[in-house]
Amino acid sequence: MFFDPNIFFEQLVSVDYIKGAALSVAVAIVSLILATVIGFFMAIGRTAKQPYLRAPAHFYVWFFRAIPALLVLLIMWNALPQMIPALRADWFSPFIAASVGLGLVEAAFMSEIIRSALLSVDEGQALAGRALGMSPAKVMIKVILPQAIRIALPPTGNEFIGLIKYSSLASVISLRELLTTAQVGVNITFRYAEYYAAAIVYYLVIVSILSFLQNRLERKFAWTSKTAKAKKSADPAVATQVGIS
Amino acid sequence: MTQQAVLQVKDLHKTYNGNQVLKGVEFDITKGQVKAVLGPSGSGKSTMLRLMALLEPADSGEILLKGSRIGSREHKGKVLHLPERALAVQRQEVGMVFQRFNLFPHLSAVRNVMLGLTSVKGISHHEARAQAREMLQKVGLDNRADHFPSELSGGQQQRVAIARALVMNPSVMLFDEPTSALDPELVGEVLEVMENLAESGMTMIVVTHEVRFARRVANQVTLFDGGVIVEQAEPEEFFTNPQHERTRKFLSHVH
Numbered sequence: 001m002f003f004d005p006n007i008f009f010e011q012l013v014s015v016d017y018i019k020g021a022a023l024s025v026a027v028a029i030v031s032l033i034l035a036t037v038i039g040f041f042m043a044i045g046r047t048a049k050q051p052y053l054r055a056p057a058h059f060y061v062w063f064f065r066a067i068p069a070l071l072v073l074l075i076m077w078n079a080l081p082q083m084i085p086a087l088r089a090d091w092f093s094p095f096i097a098a099s100v101g102l103g104l105v106e107a108a109f110m111s112e113i114i115r116s117a118l119l120s121v122d123e124g125q126a127l128a129g130r131a132l133g134m135s136p137a138k139v140m141i142k143v144i145l146p147q148a149i150r151i152a153l154p155p156t157g158n159e160f161i162g163l164i165k166y167s168s169l170a171s172v173i174s175l176r177e178l179l180t181t182a183q184v185g186v187n188i189t190f191r192y193a194e195y196y197a198a199a200i201v202y203y204l205v206i207v208s209i210l211s212f213l214q215n216r217l218e219r220k221f222a223w224t225s226k227t228a229k230a231k232k233s234a235d236p237a238v239a240t241q242v243g244i245s
Numbered sequence: 246m247t248q249q250a251v252l253q254v255k256d257l258h259k260t261y262n263g264n265q266v267l268k269g270v271e272f273d274i275t276k277g278q279v280k281a282v283l284g285p286s287g288s289g290k291s292t293m294l295r296l297m298a299l300l301e302p303a304d305s306g307e308i309l310l311k312g313s314r315i316g317s318r319e320h321k322g323k324v325l326h327l328p329e330r331a332l333a334v335q336r337q338e339v340g341m342v343f344q345r346f347n348l349f350p351h352l353s354a355v356r357n358v359m360l361g362l363t364s365v366k367g368i369s370h371h372e373a374r375a376q377a378r379e380m381l382q383k384v385g386l387d388n389r390a391d392h393f394p395s396e397l398s399g400g401q402q403q404r405v406a407i408a409r410a411l412v413m414n415p416s417v418m419l420f421d422e423p424t425s426a427l428d429p430e431l432v433g434e435v436l437e438v439m440e441n442l443a444e445s446g447m448t449m450i451v452v453t454h455e456v457r458f459a460r461r462v463a464n465q466v467t468l469f470d471g472g473v474i475v476e477q478a479e480p481e482e483f484f485t486n487p488q489h490e491r492t493r494k495f496l497s498h499v500h
Contacts, residue, residue, distance in 0.1 A: 128347035128406075131298055132361040132413060133337035136329050142364055146351045223351050225392045 008194040011185065012201060020181030021202045027098050027170060027177060028163035032110075034103030036156075039110030046115050057111070064108035069101070070169050076101035077173035094175035102166055109159060117152035118144065150221040157214035161207050178202055248275040249312055251448050252297060252339070252417045257306035259292055266292045268472035269306070274417065274450055279443045281459035281480075282452045283495070284469030290452045291344075293469070294419045297450070298341045302326045310338055311416065337365060340410035344422040346402045348394040348409070355381060355390040358409045365413070380408040384438050400431030404438055411442070418442070420451040456499050460484055468492050 011017055038060075045057025064072075076097040081087040121144050129139035168179035176184075182199040186192050253273035259266050266289045274280050282290045296303045299316045305324065308316045315335045317326045327335070349357050358377035362368040368376070381387050384404040394402055403423055410418060420439065424432040436458050443449055443462050453459060459466050459480065466483040468475045468491065476483065476492045487493050 122347075124343060124345055124347035125349065127300060128341075128343065128349070130300060130333065131336060131339075131341040131343075132409070133333050133335075133365045134361070135333045138364050142360060143349055150351070221351070223393045223395065225353065225396055 003193050003197075004191065007189070007191050008197055011195055011198040016181050016185070017178070017198060017202060020176055020178040021206060023095065023175065024164055024167040024177040024179075025206060027095065027102065027167040027175070028160060030099035031101075031103035031106055031163055032156075032160050034100065035106035035110040035159075036114075038103070038107035039114050042107060042111035043115035043118060046111065047118065061108045061111055064105050067105070069105045069166055070172065072105050073098060073101045073169055073173050094170060094173045097173055098167065098170035098175050098177075102163060102169075106159060106163060106166075110156070113152050113155045113159070114148070117148040120151055121147045146221075150218075150223075153214070153218050153221065157210070160214075161210055164203070164206055164210070250274060250309070251276050251311060252450070253307075253309040254293065254297060255307040255309070257293065257296060257308070258304045259289075259296060259301075260304055261292075266472055267296070267303075267306075270472070270474055272467070272474060274448055276448055277446045278464050279447075279449045279451070279462055280465045280467060281463035282450060282467045282469055283454070283456070283459060284475075285495070288469040289472045290469040291421050294341070294421050294450065294452055298339045298419055299332045299336050300341070310335070333365075337413055338416045340413060340415035340418040342403070342406050342410055342418065342420045342423050344425050346394075346399070346406045346426075348402050348406055350394050353391045353393050354386060354397065354405045357394070357405055358412050361409065361413045376412055377408070380412040381405070383411075383441075384408045385434070398431060399427045400434045403427065403435045407435070407438055407442075411447075417448040417450065420449065420453070422452050422454065424453065424455060456484075468495060470495070 042057045042060055045053045046061065048054055048057075077094065081092065125143050125147065126139050129143040130136075134142070167175075167177050170177055171180040171183060174180075178199055182195045185195040189195070250273035255271055257267050257270040257272075266287075268289075270289070270293055272293065282293075284290050292301075295301050296316075297308060299308070302316065307314055315338075316332065317324050319325070348354075349360065352360065355374060355377045358380055359370075359373040362373035362376060363370060378387060378390055381390050384407055386401060386404055386408070389397060389401060389405075394405070397405065407418075407423075423439070424435050427435065432455070436455060439449070439451065440458075440462050451459070451463070461480075463480055465477055466480050467477045468483075468489075470491050476487060476489045478488070483492070484496065487496060
């Protein structure tokens with residue numbers, strides 16, 4: 001039989017697939033958070049004037065942009081425990097190895113996204129903030145970052161979707177994410193078409209939801225009074241106070 | 246009777262990329278005075294303002310606010326520039342309005358004006374909003390309080406920028422070519438706000454090309470050229486009876 005719809009639909013709603021999908025998304029979320037934090041500091045380091053800040057950042061970005069993510073995952077799961085006994089313990093799960101490994105790799109790319117976003121904020125902005133007497137930290141948090149985040153959103157959304165797919169690499173370190181679930185099923189039943197089709201559907205749904213969320217998030221950064229007014233007029237008390245007519 | 250200067254610079258020097266932009270400038274302004282600064286591009290007038298606002302360190306010379314040295318201090322005969330955080334505190338006394346407005350695009354007009362109050366002076370959100378709205382009213386933009394900079398004309402943006410600087414209650418307001426980036430029809434509304442401000446007694450230094458405004462509003466007009474002050478005089482003297490050749494040459498291009 002070419003394609004058995006029963007098997008397909010059965011797997012589509014199976015607990016295994018749902019768990020696998022959740023794990024893929026979870027890995028992507030954790031590694032993106034890690035990548036953003038590390039990437040931010042690398043971005044600052046790359047644009048710093050002091051050489052002792054620039055050099056480590058340059059090195060990090062150079063190193064992790066070169067090494068394939070798959071190799072990093074294998075190193076995290078196999079090579080590091082070989083050298084560091086503490087990592088042979090039970091708590092060091094494939095999930096942690098995958099999330100941290102992908103996070104480290106993605107940080108190199110996030111640092112470039114963040115760096116270009118920071119650079120593209122008009123330099124008059126920092127000038128105006130400083131002229132008001134704002135401290136450097138306040139200027140960064142209240143003036144620069146909101147504008148940089150808006151610029152960084154589309155490429156970051158891209159990277160997030162990429163991470164969802166990169167999570168499939170974790171199958172080599174025995175993480176039961178989405179693709180692994182399909183592989184396992186296929187190894188038992190040899191019904192390639194049905195199991196892979198189910199995986200395709202899950203990936204499509206996940207990425208569609210993410211694109212929708214990204215769209216909603218980008219609209220919050222539109223900075224127009226039309227969106228703000230819509231929110232305010234919903235609250236009659238505030239509407240009268242600010243005199244919207 | 247000499248009044249103490251609100252803001253004073255002594256022997257100010259500044260070099261950019263091997264180019265000496267300020268070559269020993271002496272300038273001061275007393276309370277309530279309005280001084281217009283004219284001069285060709287590259288003459289150093291904007292640089293002097295930026296140095297006065299402590300946005301950049303001077304190479305040498307002193308900047309004094311109400312008699313006290315700001316921006317740097319002397320230690321065992323050497324001049325030490327203050328760190329950013331100390332400078333930030335001193336900058337609150339000096340209000341700055343930029344040629345390109347530099348409004349915060351992610352904040353509405355009222356929030357632009359509020360930001361200094363909430364994040365620098367630690368004033369409550371509620372109180373800051375009230376003060377901000379009052380200031381926006383003074384510049385005639387109360388009905389645009391919730392609009393974002395992208396929804397405002399250039400003249401409106403600059404007026405919000407003026408409100409933003411004013412609400413911090415500075416001792417002196419510096420204007421760096423405030424109308425140079427505006428369409429001609431929009432220049433008037435900004436100059437009107439500035440004239441009202443002058444009449445209310447604010448101490449103002451205005452770098453400008455608006456000669457008629459300078460003549461009408463300023464107590465003193467200063468000509469900058471080649472990194473030095475060439476001439477300083479009251480408007481009528483300056484325009485009808487300039488003392489220096491450079492001034493005469495400059496004025497010949499103006500009308």
